[in-house]
Amino acid sequence: MLGFLRSSRDSSEKLAKHSFRDLLLFLADKVQGDSEYESLTARIGKFVNQSREKQLQILPETYLLLEQYVTELDGEIKSREDVRADVLAKFPWVNRIQTLQVIFIPHARQPIELSKIFIASVLARTYQLLGSTGDKMLINLSDWIKDAPDHVGLPIPFELQAELPKNEKDWFSLLSKISHKLYQNLENKFSENFTGKIYEKSYQDIAEKYKGLEDFEMTIRLLPMKLLDAAKVNLLSQKNKQKVLIGQVDDLTALNRKITQQAKELQEKNEIISAKNREITESIDYAKRIQFSRMPDIKDFNRIVKESFIFFKPRDIVSGDFYWFKKLDQKDPKYVIAAADCTGHGVPGALMSMIGIEQFERIVSYRKIADPCEIATRLHKSISKLSKRQDDGIQDGMDLSICTLHSGTKKLEFSGAKNNLIFFQRGNMKIFKGDRHAIGEVHDGHEVFFTKQSVKLNQPTTCYLFSDGFEDQIGGNFNRKYKRVRFYKLLEKMHELPMQRQKEILEQELHHWMNPEGIDPYAQIDDILVMGFKIEFD
Amino acid sequence: MAKDKVVIDSTPVTPYVIFDAERGLFEIKGRSSPEVSINFYDPIYQYLDGYDVSDTAGDFVANFTLEYFNTSSTKCLLGILKRLSNIQKRGQNVVINWYYDEDDDDVLEIGEDLSYFVNLEFNFHPIDVDDQDMDFIF
Numbered sequence: 001m002l003g004f005l006r007s008s009r010d011s012s013e014k015l016a017k018h019s020f021r022d023l024l025l026f027l028a029d030k031v032q033g034d035s036e037y038e039s040l041t042a043r044i045g046k047f048v049n050q051s052r053e054k055q056l057q058i059l060p061e062t063y064l065l066l067e068q069y070v071t072e073l074d075g076e077i078k079s080r081e082d083v084r085a086d087v088l089a090k091f092p093w094v095n096r097i098q099t100l101q102v103i104f105i106p107h108a109r110q111p112i113e114l115s116k117i118f119i120a121s122v123l124a125r126t127y128q129l130l131g132s133t134g135d136k137m138l139i140n141l142s143d144w145i146k147d148a149p150d151h152v153g154l155p156i157p158f159e160l161q162a163e164l165p166k167n168e169k170d171w172f173s174l175l176s177k178i179s180h181k182l183y184q185n186l187e188n189k190f191s192e193n194f195t196g197k198i199y200e201k202s203y204q205d206i207a208e209k210y211k212g213l214e215d216f217e218m219t220i221r222l223l224p225m226k227l228l229d230a231a232k233v234n235l236l237s238q239k240n241k242q243k244v245l246i247g248q249v250d251d252l253t254a255l256n257r258k259i260t261q262q263a264k265e266l267q268e269k270n271e272i273i274s275a276k277n278r279e280i281t282e283s284i285d286y287a288k289r290i291q292f293s294r295m296p297d298i299k300d301f302n303r304i305v306k307e308s309f310i311f312f313k314p315r316d317i318v319s320g321d322f323y324w325f326k327k328l329d330q331k332d333p334k335y336v337i338a339a340a341d342c343t344g345h346g347v348p349g350a351l352m353s354m355i356g357i358e359q360f361e362r363i364v365s366y367r368k369i370a371d372p373c374e375i376a377t378r379l380h381k382s383i384s385k386l387s388k389r390q391d392d393g394i395q396d397g398m399d400l401s402i403c404t405l406h407s408g409t410k411k412l413e414f415s416g417a418k419n420n421l422i423f424f425q426r427g428n429m430k431i432f433k434g435d436r437h438a439i440g441e442v443h444d445g446h447e448v449f450f451t452k453q454s455v456k457l458n459q460p461t462t463c464y465l466f467s468d469g470f471e472d473q474i475g476g477n478f479n480r481k482y483k484r485v486r487f488y489k490l491l492e493k494m495h496e497l498p499m500q501r502q503k504e505i506l507e508q509e510l511h512h513w514m515n516p517e518g519i520d521p522y523a524q525i526d527d528i529l530v531m532g533f534k535i536e537f538d
Numbered sequence: 539m540a541k542d543k544v545v546i547d548s549t550p551v552t553p554y555v556i557f558d559a560e561r562g563l564f565e566i567k568g569r570s571s572p573e574v575s576i577n578f579y580d581p582i583y584q585y586l587d588g589y590d591v592s593d594t595a596g597d598f599v600a601n602f603t604l605e606y607f608n609t610s611s612t613k614c615l616l617g618i619l620k621r622l623s624n625i626q627k628r629g630q631n632v633v634i635n636w637y638y639d640e641d642d643d644d645v646l647e648i649g650e651d652l653s654y655f656v657n658l659e660f661n662f663h664p665i666d667v668d669d670q671d672m673d674f675i676f
Contacts, residue, residue: 343609399609436651438609468644472606474569480667481606485641489672505676512675525571526608 018093020055021048026090027066027083036069057209060099064212080214081107099209108169111218112149114206115175118222119145121202122182129198130190137185141178148175157181172218179222199227225251284317284347291318291350294357296325301533304335305405308533309503313469313510313524320349321467321527324360334370337531338402339419340439341467345527352396355386356439372402372415373452376439380417380448383440397440401465405457410537412461413454422488423455423463424495429488430455462495462534469528470506475513479522482513495532502532544585552578553604557585562596562630564622567603570611579614586621591628598622598630603637603665604645612648616655623656632658640664 021044028040047055047062071078084104087094094100102113123142141157149171155161156174158181165171186195203223210216220232225248233241301308304327312323320342328334338360342352356379363369363378383398401419405412414421416434423430432453442448455461471487474480490509494502514522548554553568564586572578600622607615619634626632636649646662653660 341609343613397609436647471644474606481642483639483642484644486672490674493674494676505674509675525606 018091018097020059023087023091023094024062024066026087027063027070030070034069040066040069056097056099059097060103060209061212063100063103064210068212102210103213107214110213111172111215112168112175114210114213114216114219115172115179115222116145116148118202118206118219119175119179119182121205122179122186122198125198125202126186129194135189141182158185172221176221180224183224196227199223203227221248225255281317287347287350288317291322291354291357294354294361295322298323301325301531305337305533305535307499307536308531309499311503311506311528311530311532313528314345315469315524315527316346318347318350319527319529320345320353321469321529322353322357323529323531324357326360326364328364328368328370332406332408334407335405336364336370336372336375336402337405337465337533338375338400339465339467339529339531341399341419341469341527341529343396343398343438348396349527352398355383356398359383370404370406371452372404372413373450375402376400376415376417376450380439380450384442384448386440397438399434399467400439401434403463403465405535407537410457411454412457412463412535413452415450415452417450419465419467421463421465422491423461424492425455425459425461427496429492429495431488457535457537460534460536462532464491464495464530464532466530467527469524469526470510470530472526473510473513473522473528474525475516475522477516477519479519499532499534506530542585542588546582555582557582559585559589562598564598564600564618565603566601566615566618569606570604570614571606571608572611575608575610575614579611579617583617583621586618586625589625591625591630598625598632599635600632601635601637602649604648605639607645607648612652615648616652619652619656619658623658626658634658634660635663636660637663637665639667641667 024044024047025041028037028044031037031040043062043065047058050058067080067083070083071080088104095104102110102117105113120142123138123145126138137157140154144154144157149165149168156164157178160174160177160181163174163177165174183195183199186198203219206219207216220228223232228248233245298310298312301310301323304325310323312319312321314321322340322342323338324340325335325337328336340353340356342349342356344352359379359382360375363375369375369378379398379400383396386396399418401414401416401421403412403414403421412423414432414434416432417439418436419434421432421434423432432455435450437448466487468484471482471484473482475482490505494505497505510528514524516522542557542559544555544557546552546555548568551569551572553566553570555567556563556565558564570578600618602615622632622634634653636646636653638645638649646664649660649662
């Protein structure tokens with residue numbers, strides 16, 4: 001499979017008898033008397049001290065260096081071809097040293113052979129890093145590259161048959177196309193990084209050995225555009241820079257066309273996504289109007305309880321949390337106030353909340369039921385009927401805290417489903433814990449009922465109803481939940497301040513919690529609802 | 539039969555989960571607030587359903603260390619407990635260790651509530667997490 005590498009090792013053994021030292025000294029002797037002679041012989045001395053393997057490796061660059069001195073310093077200027085003819089006559093075996101062959105073949109053939117060496121090196125590195133992948137394409141290519149361009153039997157890889165050159169000089173162009181195709185192929189199979197490294201390393205290899213060759217610069221066309229940095233191109237002579245650049249204008253034009261096309265497609269897709277996004281947002285915005293129109297007007301809360309606030313911060317546009325309140329019975333006023341938290345947030349939560357809101361209307365507004373326990377029980381019955389209809393195992397429900405203020409009897413009654421009521425009288429905090437099952441949650445064989453707690457309102461009382469959104473918010477310097485304990489402490493600390501000020505504090509405290517100094521801001525994880533009100537019956 | 543060992547790394551919205559059939563161990567830890575919880579928990583149900591009781595000696599131990607669990611994830615925990623309950627019914631004793639931040643009644647209550655619905659031994663362990671000063675913005 002790797003014929004190229006194997007034959008290199010074989011020939012090094014067979015040709016061990018040949019003296020590279022004699023070869024190099026033959027060249028050096030041609031510049032005897034020149035000021036550089038000493039340094040050249042010193043270099044040859046160093047060379048002979050290397051292992052045979054290392055010698056084979058550095059032979060081409062050493063040879064080419066000396067050859068260049070000979071052509072430039074031998075008084076009369078000789079052409080490189082002449083020097084090589086001299087060398088061949090004296091040392092006919094140089095032609096059989098694998099690493100030197102490319103130097104002694106006819107000039108026009110050199111770029112072709114360099115390309116073959118390069119591609120073979122890329123393949124060898126790929127195998128070395130990946131082992132045999134059994135990849136047909138790679139195997140075929142390494143077989144094919146060995147004999148190119150002398151065989152005609154095997155098909156040209158990458159379906160480039162149509163490009164079969166008529167003249168030998170066009171072979172280089174075909175081979176650079178193959179090199180580019182191979183790059184794309186490897187990049188698709190593995191990664192850009194991996195393939196880029198293989199190409200860079202293989203190019204360094206041939207550059208080290210053969211950069212002294214007349215037309216070495218042409219080989220830069222073997223590299224794909226993206227590996228051609230300014231440093232590589234600037235190494236080229238003016239003539240070759242032009243050649244390379246002209247050769248690449250075509251590539252660039254094609255690439256440019258492709259990019260323009262892609263940009264156009266991308267823009268079209270972007271427009272579709274934007275349009276869809278706009279459509280969805282508009283429709284959710286409209287849904288928000290519906291949701292809010294079904295909830296009581298937030299401004300009316302101050303009309304019912306003068307000192308009050310509602311801090312309502314949905315995570316998305318529509319909300320799974322909702323508030324609800326209603327004044328019943330003009331003669332003996334009763335006030336029903338509720339904070340609810342439906343499973344989920346966003347659209348699913350909001351759909352659930354619409355059901356909840358409608359049930360509140362039905363039970364409280366039309367049937368005039370004011371008892372919080374009865375309201376909770378009726379809500380539970382109607383919502384559990386709905387959630388039974390689902391068959392995905394997920395049960396939708398609603399956490400709830402609901403209280404009724406009786407102005408006549410000066411009494412507060414509370415029922416809760418997983419949510420609590422916090423209230424303060426004379427600076428003392430009291431908690432009414434809600435029952436520990438949600439509205440709508442059905443567990444086989446377990447009868448669900450709700451209880452009621454009450455307190456006399458014969459002194460000023462500040463109450464809070466809320467969903468778990470605030471206490472569950474992640475943030476702070478330690479990436480933690482705000483926690484209930486901290487939230488209750490916050491309520492305790494601020495409960496005597498004016499209600500509007502308390503709302504501001506909640507807003508600021510939450511913002512501060514979600515935007516700790518020196519840390520990326522945290523996203524809101526759930527809908528947040530806190531209702532606060534102060535009752536002072538005369 | 540080959541013993542399963544499954545480790546699921548945590549993400550910002552899903553917890554760390556380990557299920558080790560050989561040791562008879564299940565653990566779930568962290569936060570859970572995916573948009574559709576059942577998609578995350580359904581594969582876990584299947585691991586537990588596929589657990590072969592006969593191959594493991596001793597108790598099956600399940601450790602729960604929750605931080606934030608949204609409502610639908612909490613419901614999925616009940617699904618997990620029902621499957622643990624099945625393991626018990628199939629003859630292996632199941633022990634539940636429920637860890638909670640000592641300041642976080644919420645997590646304790648989730649555990650207590652869930653314990654009513656299954657006939658399993660629950661051990662509650664408060665953890666001392668001293669990470670919060672009680673300074674407020676005002």
